[in-house]
Amino acid sequence: MAEAMAESYNRDSEPTTRTLLRRVLDTADTRTPRRRRSARVSAQKALLETPSSRRLSSPTKMNVRRRSHRARSIGRLAHVHTSGNLEEQTPRTLLKNILLTAPESSVMMPESVVKPVPTPQVVQSSRRESSRGSLELQLPELEPPTTLALGLLAPGRRKQRQRLSVFQQGMDQGLPLSQEPRGNGSASSLTSSLNLTFATPLQPQSVQRPGLARRPPTRRAVDVGAFLQDLRDTSLALASPGDSLRTPVATLPTDTVLEDTQPFSQPLIGRSPSVYHSLPCLSHTEAEDAERAVSHRIQSSGPRLQNHNPGKPTQLLAGKAKKVDALAVSFPNNSSAVSGEDGVEPLQDGVGEEAEERMEESLSVSKVMATTGTQGSVRMEKSKGHREMTEAAEAKEPEGSSGASPELASSTTEFLQARQPQFLEPAPPPSTAVLSSEPLEPLSTRLPPRARTPGPRARTPGPRPRQDPHKTGLSHYVKLFSFYAKMPMEKAALEMVEKCLDKYFQHLCDDLEVFAAHAGRKTVRPEDLELLMRRQGLVNDQVSLHVLVERHLPLEYRQLLIPCAFSGNSVFPAQ
């Protein structure tokens, strides 16, 4: 069978190599059982090494080598060899197998490659053999004909070498021939032959460890300047909010503080809570539009703020004042004065006074902040001022039409920007003066306490880590509370919710400890959690824990919690 195939191969493939190989087969001497041992050493390597023992003529060897380069599966050879009787593993059979496995259309290596390849291959194979401590192959190492024969050792290896040689020839054109053949003393005499191609130096190492054959990575010279510039830009963007937070006299309440860890998301998140805090004052329908617009604007102004100077606080003021005016939506008569400048007058009317006051507050806030010269504090003060405003607005039932609010907001922002310089100059009406002093005082009183509880990048890192991440984590649940409540909430109520959550966590941990101890464990497991929920009445005979998980948790968590059977008789999570 093999011979028949070999014959057919001979017919089909290029006559030169295959016919030569046939000739080799015919002329080759059958070898002694040495090959058997080598075959046993390793299936593939046996194949590769056994041919070496054959004393084949050089041209045929070259051809064979060529073909062996193309030989695809050494494994097939191995199978053939190992499966067959060891006695039968003659070079003849080996070559026949080579013929079998070699592709019909043998891709002939260019002569230049082929010729040098044999010699380095021989060297490499010799090295390999020496490395492997293979047996009889030590002898022919230094003999040119045997080196050629050694080249026959590993058709697969040769193939790899060939491929590598070609590959490396192509790729290493520009690379220096640094990788000289490894100081192989035995091959020193052959190194001269290796210089035939520049690819050969790289081959030995790669051939010895074909798995590690790698082209030296071509590295582009890094534009350090651009890289550093990018670094600086990002760090600036990251640091500027932090810096602004560090320096200010007053710091944001912890839940709106800009954290180090997520510099890009935090500014937005920091502002959005303030947005949300002011929102509950409004009915949802009205709030949604204004809120979205406001949040968008604030979010857009946030990053801008990071990079601009206090000129921008006016924009932020505008954005915040827009919220303020959204709060002032409750006064429908403002809807008539939508145009920019006209907005001043109706606002100056009784209703407008409040907006004025708020704007005055925000402006005074901005004044205070301008003096301190920090944008972040401006933002924080704004949010503080807004909290007050929201409380003030809550005192007055918001009525307003939804349509008026966005228009009003937009118009008031415009005229706010226009009025801000005016505000600073003219003497504020007494009411506003009173009001401005009021917010200033609580703000100023707040500043020291805020200074005591510094922001994430504050000067005193001591008390910071304790409170801020805790509050940030709690704020997640506080937001959920306000979402579930579906009603406007006071700020004091939110703080109360925080306290409740703290107490709740304490109770929870105590209960879990008790349950785990009751089970004699030191690890709290989901069974303890289920028992806790059962005691709380959440889980009963009608409602199981899995039902609750399905109802309230997103899919990803459900997959983690509820064991589900998958294909392959596997359950995840494993029980």
Next chain:
Amino acid sequence: MAFSTTVSQRKHIKRKAPRGFLKHVFKRQKPHLRLETSGDLLVHLNCLLFVRRLAEESRMNAFESKCGVIKKEHVQAAAKLFFSPTQPELRGMKENC
């Protein structure tokens, strides 16, 4: 209760559980105990349900006092149900569920 998982999320409520935060809290309270991997998800579930109950209770209190805004007192009254004797709360829970 209407169990709608998809709500018009104007406020972009995050559905992720702050697992690191929960683990941190537990570690701080009980450093000698360990919390298992899925345990903190169940803790989050518990928190969600707690917050939901608290919010509903506060809302009811606010409605009863005919106030359009949830005030601190409402929340306090609701919390009392949870943190002092549990029997009346359990009863309330069973009604809810």
